[in-house]
Amino acid sequence: MHISVMGELDSKAEADRLLECIGENCGCEIHITFLDANIVTPEVVEKIIKLQENSKCKVFVLKSYLYSYFLSLGIKCFLVKKKSILNKRCEISEKLSSRSFEPEKVEEFLRDIYDKYGFDFTEYRKDSIIRRIKISMLRYCMTCFEEFRKLVLTDQDVFEQLFLDFSINTTNFFRDPEVFTFLKERVLLCLDSYSHIKIWCVGCSNGKEPYSLAIILKELGMLHKVQIYAxxxxxxxxxxxxxxxxxxxxxxxxxxxxxxxxGTKAFTDYFDITGSYIKVKDEFKDNILFFQHSVIEKGILNEFQMILCRNVMIYFDIPLQRKVLRHFYNSLDVGGFLVMGKSEGMLLNGGYEYFVDYNEKNKVYRRKS
Ligand SMILES: C[S@@+](CC[C@H](N)C(=O)[O-])C[C@H]1O[C@@H](n2cnc3c(N)ncnc32)[C@H](O)[C@@H]1O
Structure with a gap:
């Protein structure tokens, strides 16, 4: 049996329909092709893993995001690609690496992207953006920036891939662990006098950072009164x-x-461990609200006692960093804490207008009154 899945498969109803189709199969081998989906629900992941344990399922995907996600969780799958493209890559890579891009043209391109797709990268650091554009051009075997620009602005799929190249999602559980020790001992306990605590985790990536925080809060006996916006x-x-x-x-x-x-217990206490993947225990999900949001957007999220924005601002130019810091100032309670990444800070972006050092080594700051 062959099932082709069209469209994103991120709603429960669509996922249930796929599970139903799989269930109707009378025990023979299934081939599933995901044409447009970048991500699928945990139920679908778990079902495919079960089928593959009995060698009953082959998976094909067209989106490289889903391909990497499946591989990371132990699902064997094939990425469907045009062969001719793969062969041309080396030669194009050399041409692109030596090419310089006119900054004005790149700025114009970013403005066009904002107008057409509503995502604002106009004030991201140009060196990083140009590196990412080159990676994306390489994907499509293109050496002419003007042609690539036109393609991105006319083809939503190409834009989507460029968008994913712009958003660098590297993260870890308990990344820079000494920061978590510091938060535990010197910040979270200060907040314990509040009856309700609001924390904003900006640029939370795939969730490892807010889940790490939730684990620490649980061990402090504070999780029940905390709401994390991730x-x-x-x-x-x-x-x-x-x-x-x-x-x-x-x-x-x-x-x-x-x-x-x-950490005072065992890391594995907080997960269900299954062969190739681990699953966060449901109890942590109740206190974390995950939603898509760009920190550059105008809308105000406010009255937070703490904001974590780690390893996000490194991608912003200095004026944008300053704007975002003012935004955090408006979003925090007086005396509220801001935690930045280890290679970030307040020196160059004028952040000391809004914040004072609390612990520079761990990049923890407090909102001025
Ligand atoms: C390098 S990861 C850092 C993840 C996590 N904070 C950590 O330190 O491990 C940067 C994240 O910031 C996100 N990001 C980039 N620009 C953003 C914006 N304007 N608003 C919100 N998130 C953004 C990216 O999508 C990515 O997931």
Missing amino acids: TDINPYVIEEAKNGLYSASTIDTDIVNYKKAG
Whole structure:
């Protein structure tokens, strides 16, 4: 039996329909092709893994995002690609790496993207954006920026791939563990006097950062009174975060970082461990609200006691960093905490107008009154 899945498969109803189709199959081998989906629900992931355990299912995907997601969770799958494209790559890569792009043309391109698709990258750092554009051009074997520009602005799929190239989602459980130790000992306990605590995790990627925070809060006996808002510009990492399924391949490092972060129990207490993947226990999901949101958008989220925005602002130019810091100032209670990434800070972007140092080593700041 062959099932072709068209469109995104991120709603429960669509996922249920696929599970029903699979269920109707009378025990023979199934081939499933995902044509447009970038992400699928945990039920679909778990069903495919079960079928593959009995060698009953072959999976084909067209989107590289879903391909990487499936592989990370231990699903064997094939990425469907045009062969001719693969062969041309090396030669194009050399041409592109030496090419310089006119900054004005890149700025114009980013403005066009904003007008057409509503995503604002106009104030992201140009060196990083140009590197990402080159990666995307390589994907399509293109060397002419003007042609690529036209393609992105006329073909939504090409834009979507460029968007994914712009959004760099590297993250870990308990990333920079000493920061979590510091938060535990010197920040979260300060907030314990509040009856209700609101925390905003900006650029939360696939959720490992807010789940790490939730684990620490649970161990402090504070989780029940905390609401974490976890947001990211990229809608697919948000769906991954809601799924709460992660590769088991990094578990040794996760355990080490959890211990270094001052974890008092076992990292594995908080997950259901199944062969190739781990699944966050449902109890953590009740206190975390995941949603897609760009921190550059105008709308105000406010009255937070703490904001984590780690390893996001490195991609912004200095004026944008300043705007975002003012936005955080408006979103925090007086004395509220802001936590930035280890290579970020307040020196160059005028952030000290709004914040004072609380602990520079761990990049923790407090809102001025
Ligand atoms: C390198 S990851 C950092 C993840 C996590 N905070 C950490 O430190 O492990 C940066 C994340 O910021 C997100 N991002 C980039 N621009 C954003 C924006 N304007 N609003 C919200 N998130 C954004 C990206 O999609 C990506 O998931």
